[in-house]
Amino acid sequence: MRVRFAPCLVIAAAAMLPLLLDPRGYWIRVLTITLLFAAMAQAWNIVGGLANQISLGHAAFFGIGAYTSTVLLVKFGISPWLGMLAGGALGGLAALVIAIPTMRLQGHYFALATLAFGEVMRVIANVWTSLTGGPGGLSVPFAPPSFAAYSFKLLRPHAYIALVALIVATSIFKAIRRGAMGYRLRAIRQNTAAAEVIGIDTTRVKLEAAVISGALTAMLGTLYAQVAVFFDPDTVFGIASISIRIALIAIIGGIGTAAGPVIGAFFIIPLEEIMNSLLSSRAAGLSQLVFGVVLIAVILWQPRGFVTLFSAWRARLSHGRAP
């Protein structure tokens, strides 16, 4: 078997990064958020990349995870680690509920239906004040620092937890893609009738993929809540801030590939931050405008994502080495 150097190298580099960054600083926060978004895009990739069902509603699961763990912590003092499992279960359930009616939809129709679902969740969170605190948002209460309480003085442990989350999400994605489920999802994507006739329970496979993706995204929502410490319905259920960003990261990086979400997140999140810090003082909306122009340029230049660029380089390298 071929030893895979590239992933090991990336993981080693990512493990060094938190040590190099100022533990109280701004960039370690950016790194943590980047890792979390990479993991979310990876979870999205299970449905978006393998079944080609472009979901624009993943904020629904993300917000469910953030709210579940935080509400359990605020109201009952339950550790966010357990809250994360509860959030994952609820997120999976929500994914099942949304998948049953939307499963037969394709292309734009699926995207619009999931978009609507995310919006419904945002409205519910805004209105159900007794549970969620409504538009005023929720704060994660302070707890004495300990791993069991998921409370730390510095951001460094959060960065490492996010890194582990990304590795886990990537491993799950790769296992699904290589395994029977990956073959079945690819078959369904290409020809549903033929997939059924050769014995694939297309309904069940789609539901399973949706539940895994939704549960993972919800668990990552809990990790986000612990890093952010404060959030409101518009941030965790946001269309642009969460749903579209997750999809965009996977698409810019390379949809359906394991490296795509990682490359996409490390491009988009830091770029956005740099644009904001450089341009937001100049004119309102300028940073978003420039960010948008850069994204359009990238999509035109590499329509299938950055990952194709990397595989082209690799091909050229191995070609050069061959006699």
Place this chain on the structure above:
Amino acid sequence: MTILEVRAVSRRFGGLQALSEVTFSVRRGEIVGVIGPNGAGKTTLFSVLVGLVRPDFGSVSLDGRNLSGLKPHRVAALGMTKTFQNVALFAESSVLDNVLTAGLLHHGVDEARLEALKCLERVGLESVAHKLAGELSFPERARVELARALCTAPKVLLLDEVMAALNHVEMQEIMRLIRSLREDGVTLLVVEHHMRAIMNVCDRILVLNFGRLLADGTPLQVAADVAVIEAYLGRSAGEARR
């Protein structure tokens, strides 16, 4: 003895009566041809058998088990699958992956890969296993369809025009393959336009016309059947034989 029992199956699409009260049965190990002019309902019949199309009336049973209301994947698991006339491969996947996916019905990924290679060898495509299915020529793609269907280990296999666009030699190979499948205990239903081929390979022939079963008999009986000649060549040719 009887593996497939079709009773009074009817199906209407809008104003078109695609199938009307079709009744027949197939014995285990038989090779049955299904012929008829274009639009006679041959492909609809196959779609009803595997569960892609629900009949309005009538029933299908496989090995004594009623298939009414079962989805295609359940029918496949019970042992009946079909190939697609217009070829419905997973074009962006490799030939091997196309066939392997069918093998997952009964095996894990690694075993399914071995099974898929065996099936590809059986249809003579092992040399293109790693090409993308979409890159193959039409006759090759039809053979991938065949290999993929085989990889579900069917008891009853429905072949919808797998010999279309094949040259004489390739057709001989497919006919040899069909006979060897029968020796393995597979029961086959074959839709084909090539009359020489179908008369040659089939034990029995069903003739469909405007959704009705017009004749059911040995190739010789069917060839002599006046009604068939009328359906194919028009009324006057049939009358000339009378």
